[in-house]
Structure formats: structure tokens, C-alpha cells
Amino acid sequence: MLACALSVLALVGLIVYELVxxxxxxxxxxxxxxxxxxxxxxxxxxxxxxxxxxxxxVSSALALLIAVPLAIGVAVYITEMSPRWLRGALAFTxxxxxxxxxVIYGLWAIFVLVPLLRQYVQPFLARxxxxxxxxxxxxxxxxxxxxxxxxxxxxxxxxxxxxxxxMTAVPQQQREAVLALGATRWEMIRTGVLRNARAGxxxxxxxxLGRALGETMAVTMVIGNRPEIAKSLFAPGYTMASVxxxxxxxxxxxxxxxxxxxVGLALFIVTIIVNILAQFLVWTVTRGTPARSHA
Amino acid sequence: xxxNVMIPPDFADAPxxxxxxxxxxxxxxxxxxxxxxxxxxxxxxxxxxxYKGIGSINWDFLTxxxxxxxxxxxxxxNAIGGSVYxxxxxxxxxxPLGIGAGIYLSEYGRGTxxxxxxxxxxxxLNGVPSIIVGIVAYGLVVLSQGHFSALAGGVALAIMMxxxxxxxTEEMLLLVPQAVREAAYGLGVSRWxxxxxxxxxxxxxxxxxxxxxxxxxxAGETAPLLFTAFGNQYWNWKMNQPTAALSLQxxxxxxxxxxxxxxxxxxxxxxxxxxxxASVGAVRLVASRGMLKGAN
Numbered sequence: 001m002l003a004c005a006l007s008v009l010a011l012v013g014l015i016v017y018e019l020v021x022x023x024x025x026x027x028x029x030x031x032x033x034x035x036x037x038x039x040x041x042x043x044x045x046x047x048x049x050x051x052x053x054x055x056x057x058v059s060s061a062l063a064l065l066i067a068v069p070l071a072i073g074v075a076v077y078i079t080e081m082s083p084r085w086l087r088g089a090l091a092f093t094x095x096x097x098x099x100x101x102x103v104i105y106g107l108w109a110i111f112v113l114v115p116l117l118r119q120y121v122q123p124f125l126a127r128x129x130x131x132x133x134x135x136x137x138x139x140x141x142x143x144x145x146x147x148x149x150x151x152x153x154x155x156x157x158x159x160x161x162x163x164x165x166x167m168t169a170v171p172q173q174q175r176e177a178v179l180a181l182g183a184t185r186w187e188m189i190r191t192g193v194l195r196n197a198r199a200g201x202x203x204x205x206x207x208x209l210g211r212a213l214g215e216t217m218a219v220t221m222v223i224g225n226r227p228e229i230a231k232s233l234f235a236p237g238y239t240m241a242s243v244x245x246x247x248x249x250x251x252x253x254x255x256x257x258x259x260x261x262x263v264g265l266a267l268f269i270v271t272i273i274v275n276i277l278a279q280f281l282v283w284t285v286t287r288g289t290p291a292r293s294h295a
Numbered sequence: 296x297x298x299n300v301m302i303p304p305d306f307a308d309a310p311x312x313x314x315x316x317x318x319x320x321x322x323x324x325x326x327x328x329x330x331x332x333x334x335x336x337x338x339x340x341x342x343x344x345x346y347k348g349i350g351s352i353n354w355d356f357l358t359x360x361x362x363x364x365x366x367x368x369x370x371x372x373n374a375i376g377g378s379v380y381x382x383x384x385x386x387x388x389x390x391p392l393g394i395g396a397g398i399y400l401s402e403y404g405r406g407t408x409x410x411x412x413x414x415x416x417x418x419x420l421n422g423v424p425s426i427i428v429g430i431v432a433y434g435l436v437v438l439s440q441g442h443f444s445a446l447a448g449g450v451a452l453a454i455m456m457x458x459x460x461x462x463x464t465e466e467m468l469l470l471v472p473q474a475v476r477e478a479a480y481g482l483g484v485s486r487w488x489x490x491x492x493x494x495x496x497x498x499x500x501x502x503x504x505x506x507x508x509x510x511x512x513x514a515g516e517t518a519p520l521l522f523t524a525f526g527n528q529y530w531n532w533k534m535n536q537p538t539a540a541l542s543l544q545x546x547x548x549x550x551x552x553x554x555x556x557x558x559x560x561x562x563x564x565x566x567x568x569x570x571x572x573a574s575v576g577a578v579r580l581v582a583s584r585g586m587l588k589g590a591n
Contacts, residue, residue: 001403001490004395005413008461011454012416015423018434073329081326090330092579097337099575101515103542104564107549108340111347111557153336160333184311184319214424216518221550241426241518248430249443249522264430268423275422 019265025258034262040227040243042251047259049266051227055144055237056267059219060212062148062233063155068205070152071159078160079167080189091164098157106221109150114141114222117149122234137234140224145233147223151215155208162207166200166285167193196285203281210274214267216241240267341568348565351558361528361544364553371563373530377445377539378567380532381524382514384449389456390506394495396457397464397502402490414465421458428454429519437523445531445538448524452516456509463505467498504578511574515567517542541567 026034026047037048078090118141125135170193178192194201224236225246240263251257355370362369396413404410432451437443471494479489495502517540520526525537526547541563548560 001395001399004392005399005404005409007392008396008413008417008420008457011457012420012423014435015420015427015431018431019427022430022434070329070333073326074333077326077330081323093337094333096572096575097333099511099571100340101517101542101567101571103515103517103546103549104340104344104568107545107560107564108343110549112339112343156333182311184315186319186322187315189322210422214422214426216424216426217546221546241424244426244430245518245521248433249525261430264427268427271422271424272419275419279418 015268019261019268023258023262023265025255026262027258029255030259034259035266038227038229042247042253042256045253045255047255049240049259049263051229052238052240052243052263053266054229055147055223056213056239056241058233059144059147059151059223059237059239060209062144063151063212064205064209066149066152067156067159067208071156071204071208072163072201074156075160075163075167076189076194079164080185080193091161094157094160096157097153098161102154102215102217103221105150105154106218109146109218109222113150114146117141117146126234133231134233137230137232139234140236142222142224142236143234144223144230144237147219147237147239148233150218150222151212154215154218155212158211159204159208162204162282163197163201166197166204166282169200169286170196200282200285203278203283203285206274206278206281210271210278213274214241214271216245220245240264344561344565344568347558347561351562352565356559356562360530364551364556367555369559371539371541371544371559371566373527374539374541374544374563375566377524377527377531378514378541381445381448381452381520381538381540382510384446384534385452385456385513386506386510387453388450389453389509390460392453393457393460393505393509394464394502396461397505398468398490398495400461400465401468402494414462417458417461420454421462424518425455425516426518426521429521429523432519432523440535442535443523443525443537444533444535445524446534448520448538448540451519451523452513455513455516455519459509459512460505463508464498464502467501467505468494470501471497500581504581507574507578511571511578514571514574515542517546 029045030037030047034047035049035053037046038050039046039048040051041047074090074094078087078094082090118139122135122139122141122145126139129135174192174196175188178188183191219239220242223239223242225238225242226236227238227243228235230237244260244264244267248257248260251260355368356372357370357375358372359368359370360373361371396417400410400414404413428451432447432454436447436450440447475497476489476494479493480486484493520540520543524540524543526543527537527539529539531538545560545563545567548556548563551557
């Protein structure tokens, strides 16, 4: 048993070891500048990860922008408003969203979401919000916007299940006390529940961010895979995870492969920090309440 | 809309201003709207999977291997087989490791500093993006073997299964009452014997739940297989050869330019989702009765 427990530690150690040693070539060649250069030129062995970092950050931010209000709305409805008989069914259905594999989301996005965006949503956005500069250029369908939307759909269940968990951890007396003061239901939720659970909700949002940052397949299938930095959300982009997915098995040069592993190392470090932060925040709210199964 | 429709009866004659009442109704509507907006894509994904997939599943699809691009017919038999094969390899490594680590956490490392470290590390491992796990399996297995292989794919998925199984096993074993263990000790049964034949035995259905959850989680994984199992147009049952997998095949077919392949991608996706939903459903069924009831 001890050996099994040690092997969990060993696995993480192994991941760090593999990533660090295999990326050293690129690290020595480019140093910190690796993350601030936008050239990606395998022929001349010049590599910079800026477009990928940009794509990962923008697509994840877009996803959170869409997903957070929805996820909190769903959690509020399920825990505070829905009739008892509907509660279990709704919780199960939203959890089902998390069980759908990434590649199936990608498939659906290519054949359903992207044509929808191209024909209806993007022309509409371009006409009314084109002046912001965020929605201009030819409406391909494929691009940053599509990636953000599909990511949003994928992180909603994570954020809402954590939000539900921390809202349930808020003692019932809090609700009763606020109601007794004559609050409406919404005032009760806002002051009695959400305010007490806010650290945990922030944790859920950050956990969703961690998932969005590392998400690979669905994004790779719809983001367009072009290492460019464009202001418009209609333009194609590229993320850290997708560049690894697309180019790793074809990377011929040693420096090329090493540069891809370095992108992976950076992604690893960021997601680890994000996840630890999230767990800490959730823990500050749920500690003291009995452990819950994640089943 | 008349305001008194949305207001619960107990508020009806309380002196609450119209503004506060309508804000309350507005928020309720917004929350219902959010639920609908979230259920919409879920319905759309399942609807399209069934609509597009069911017509393309036929005997050929289930029994034939892929035809060259452009030729009609052919199927994904080798990919379905390959997925099962890779998952078997993954379970062989991942399940014992995960259960062992879970037993350690609940029976030996409870409250110790080392136990907490292992628990924390398992949670960290759970958050590692799957594509990173692929890189590691590539470095470990593919580089040392010299080529892509079913084994590499299995190792990648095993790494992903371990943390889920560890944590659920721990939680399930913690539900077993302490008195049960003490009863065994009282009869003179040794500690390891108690753990295996009494504690683990009592929590079996819970532990299986964890294994199934981990299984469902990795069954549809694609990213860690891209450069480990790699994919194959033919049958392969050798550990050290590239192997097809259902998720990889769906990916390749979805981004291809051929209509025939698109059709088959939908069919493959339908089969994959049925597999996953069935295992999640089985877990729910087990979890809804027996000793697990206290867990939820």
C-alpha cells in the first residue's frame, strides 16, 4: 500500500522530470524570450510561444466570461429555487455535460456550432458590434469565438457543481435568519448564501479556468490553428495545448520537439498553480462540513 | 405581467416594495434562463449524435476495418477493439495502483503528514491536462521502445485513472464504520487481513464505482493517445505496435474532407457516448442503493 502511495508521488515527479529534461534544449536556446516571441519557424529552428500563450489566455477568458454567469445561475436555481423533485434530475443532467468527451464536443462544434456562427451569429455581431473591433473580418465560423463558446459549454458543469457544493455548505440558519428579517428570496440568496460562499465560488471559477487552459481536442478542432495574434475574435488562433496536439508527432528537429515540450511545461506549471489555488479557496468554505463523495 | 404571479404566497401581503419584488422575479427568471441555456447545448449534442449517428451504424460499421479515403463502406471495428484493448492495459496498471494508494490513505496514512502529501499530490495529478500526460507517456514508453504503441497509450490513460480511483477508494473506505474493523481485530485478525477481507470487502461497491468513474473519464480521451497509441488503419493486438482507438478515429474522420468519413465519425461518437453514459448510469444505479447511500 505504501508503495502505491509512493507511486502517486513518483508519477508527479516523473511528469516534472520528463518535462524539464526534454525541454532543456529549447530553454537554453531561447531563455525567457521564448514566451515573448511570435516567430514559429520549424525550418530555421526559431521558436517563440507568444501566439499560443495569447490564444490560450483569450479563449479561456472568453469561455469564463460566458460560462460563469450561466454556471452560477444554474447552481442558484438548483440549490435555492427548483422544486425538490426537479433538483436531482437537473443536477444529474448538468453533470452529464461533463461526461461528454472533448472529441465529441469538437465533432459537434465543427458540424453544428461553426455553421451556425458563420451564417447567423457572426454577421449579426459584425453588423451591430463591429465598431468595437472585436467582431470584424470575414466570418469563417472557425476561430477564437467558436473555441471560446465550446470551452464555455465544457466548463459550465465544473463551475456549477463546485458552486452547488459550496452553497449547500452554507448553514441553513443563515437563510432562515435573512428571511426572518423580511428579505425576498433573491435578497436572501445574495446576502445569506452567495456572500458566504463567494470564496468557494471563486475556487470553482478558477477550477473551470484550469480545465479551460488545458483543454485540447475540442479547441484544436475549431480554433483554426494559425499562430497569429489578432484583435478580432473572428480570426483564427492557436493554443498551447493545440500546438502540442497538432505538431508533436511530426516534430522532426530536436529543438522543435524541445520547444513543444517547453510549451507543455509552461502549461503544466500554470494549470498546477491554478488548481492548487482553486482547491484552497473551495476548502476555506467547505471545511467543517462532512466530506462529500464526488461520485 | 401581473406582479403577484411570481411572488411566493408568504410574501403577498408583506410590505415589500414593488422594486424589490420585481427584482426577485427578474432574478428567478434569469436563473431559469441560465438553466435553459445550459441544457440547450446538451440537448443539441445528444440530439445530433442520435440523429446523425444512428443511421450510420450498421453491421459493416461494427465488423469492418476502414476503407481507403473516398471509397464508401468500411467501419471502425479495429478502433472499437483498439479502444477496449488500450483501456484493458490502462486498467491493469491503473486500478491496482489507485486502489492501493486509496487503501493507504484511509487505513494507514490517515491524518499523517505523508498521507496529506499523497492526497494533495493525487489532486494535483487530477488537474494535469491530458495532453501533458501524453507527452510524459511518449517520453517514457515511445522513446524507449522506438515507436508508437498500444502500451504507451495504456500507460498514458493509466496515469489519468490513478488519482480518481485513489480518491474515491479513500472516501469509500472512510465510510466503513470503525466498529467493523475493531470487531475483526477483536477476533485476532491481523491488520492487513482486516483491511483486505473486511474493510475493502465492505466497501466493494463503492470502490467499483470509483473504478467505473475513472474508466468513463478516460474512455473518451483523445489528446493523450495522439502520440502514444497513434492510431492504425488495421487490426493490431501487439502491445508494441501502434493501435487504433475510437476517439482517435473520430478525430481523424471529423477533420477529414470526406462526407463518408464524417458520417462514420458521428456513428463512432454515438457508440463512444453510449459506452460512457452506460458506465456512468451503472454507477448511479449502484450508488443509489446499498451502503453508498450515506455517501451522497
